[in-house]
Amino acid sequence: MISLSNIYAQDLGKTLHDSHDYFKEKTITKRRFGYQVLKNRIEELKKNSMFEVSLATKSTEGRDIYLIKCGTGKTKVLLWSQMHGDEPTATMALADIFNFLENKKDSSKREISPVLDNLREELLKKCTFYFVPMLNPDGAEVWTRYTSLGIDMNRDAVALQTPEGRLLKQLVFDLKPDFAFNLHDKNRRYSAGQSGNLATMSFLATAFNEAQDINPTRKRAMQVIVGMNQAVQTYIPNAVGRWFSDYEPRAFGDNIQKWGSTLILVESGGYKNDPEKQYIRKLNFVALLTGLQMVASKSYKKQSIKEYEQLPVNSKAIYDLIIRNVNIKKGETTFKADIAINRNERPVTGKDYFTTSSVIEEIGDMSVFFGTDEIDGTDMEIVAEKEIGLGSKADFQIVKDGKVVYTIKNGSVE
Numbered sequence: 001m002i003s004l005s006n007i008y009a010q011d012l013g014k015t016l017h018d019s020h021d022y023f024k025e026k027t028i029t030k031r032r033f034g035y036q037v038l039k040n041r042i043e044e045l046k047k048n049s050m051f052e053v054s055l056a057t058k059s060t061e062g063r064d065i066y067l068i069k070c071g072t073g074k075t076k077v078l079l080w081s082q083m084h085g086d087e088p089t090a091t092m093a094l095a096d097i098f099n100f101l102e103n104k105k106d107s108s109k110r111e112i113s114p115v116l117d118n119l120r121e122e123l124l125k126k127c128t129f130y131f132v133p134m135l136n137p138d139g140a141e142v143w144t145r146y147t148s149l150g151i152d153m154n155r156d157a158v159a160l161q162t163p164e165g166r167l168l169k170q171l172v173f174d175l176k177p178d179f180a181f182n183l184h185d186k187n188r189r190y191s192a193g194q195s196g197n198l199a200t201m202s203f204l205a206t207a208f209n210e211a212q213d214i215n216p217t218r219k220r221a222m223q224v225i226v227g228m229n230q231a232v233q234t235y236i237p238n239a240v241g242r243w244f245s246d247y248e249p250r251a252f253g254d255n256i257q258k259w260g261s262t263l264i265l266v267e268s269g270g271y272k273n274d275p276e277k278q279y280i281r282k283l284n285f286v287a288l289l290t291g292l293q294m295v296a297s298k299s300y301k302k303q304s305i306k307e308y309e310q311l312p313v314n315s316k317a318i319y320d321l322i323i324r325n326v327n328i329k330k331g332e333t334t335f336k337a338d339i340a341i342n343r344n345e346r347p348v349t350g351k352d353y354f355t356t357s358s359v360i361e362e363i364g365d366m367s368v369f370f371g372t373d374e375i376d377g378t379d380m381e382i383v384a385e386k387e388i389g390l391g392s393k394a395d396f397q398i399v400k401d402g403k404v405v406y407t408i409k410n411g412s413v414e
């Protein structure tokens with residue numbers, strides 16, 4: 001076996017990126033794939049002796065939460081996703097990673113690089129993995145952040161009132177993982193720094209105390225993040241962010257770092273024209289497997305935490321649509337302004353899709369903000385059936401010299 005410890009994260013990232021379609025779990029095609037689809041896939045894994053699948057606990061509403069163990073190595077790695085029910089991107093990627101781990105000798109199929117066979121072998125030999133995909137199935141079913149008790153599990157690390165939160169603490173205490181990956185989504189409008197780049201992926205080496213000190217446990221998280229960032233930068237240049245590391249005494253990430261496991265927080269944000277987050281799912285696959293490779297080979301030790309500190313801090317600088325410098329009429333007054341519009345999604349009960357409802361969030365000088373879509377409305381005017389204003393739906397036309405240039409319907413350019 002060729003050791004992968006000297007492979008560059010960028011190169012491994014590219015190999016993973018180019019092979020993802022091959023490993024993609026085909027039963028999952030949308031964000032709201034639902035609990036049952038995942039459960040079916042996990043039941044399938046039981047047939048493969050390389051996975052040890054056990055019932056970890058039941059959710060408040062009685063859904064099974066599984067623990068999936070594989071690998072025989074010394075380094076223990078715990079990964080969980082979707083503690084917030086409406087944050088499923090990493091769960092999709094974990095399903096893809098199960099497919100990757102399960103495959104044997106893909107390189108006999110010409111399109112798959114032999115590097116990936118080496119990767120699989122190295123991961124399973126050096127590490128023992130414990131996966132808990134969809135830690136909050138009750139929340140996932142109704143598409144909410146909270147557990148069915150109405151509690152945010154990520155503020156329950158000390159109070160421990162949710163069975164799901166108790167499970168997570170118990171796993172950390174029983175298994176004493178060397179590394180822990182805490183996988184989330186976040187509002188898709190966060191930017192990487194004060195820029196127009198959506199923070200498609202964000203990372204955090206959570207703080208373990210108020211002073212945000214860096215001890216060896218936390219330093220390792222920063223070093224692994226550096227490699228994960230290198231793996232995805234090629235595809236999302238300047239669109240990787242990090243969070244402020246303010247200590248949150250009630251959160252799992254902060255406490256687990258304090259309890260002595262190196263904790264890496266990964267968050268999936270937004271990517272233009274990817275409403276179902278299928279491209280971000282691919283990037284999760286790339287980043288997570290690169291991170292795991294660094295953990296397995298200990299190659300993270302070569303990374304400088306300076307690169308972590310240089311990642312731009314997430315900021316809220318982006319709206320879905322900004323119309324610049326357009327003439328607006330209010331009664332007898334005409335004025336020039338920018339208009340910032342968001343399209344908010346609402347889950348349709350019992351379905352796997354969403355409805356969208358637009359809202360005018362701001363009117364005025366939006367020069368410090370960015371739009372995922374932007375229209376230059378110079379020398380144009382807003383014409384609407386009903387006068388537009390703050391909080392109103394974005395249905396209007398943008399007209400120049402009496403001719404319609406753009407039609408905006410429910411916040412989208414038609």
Ligand SMILES: [Zn+2]
Nearest residue numbers: 084087184185
């Ligand atoms: Zn979350």
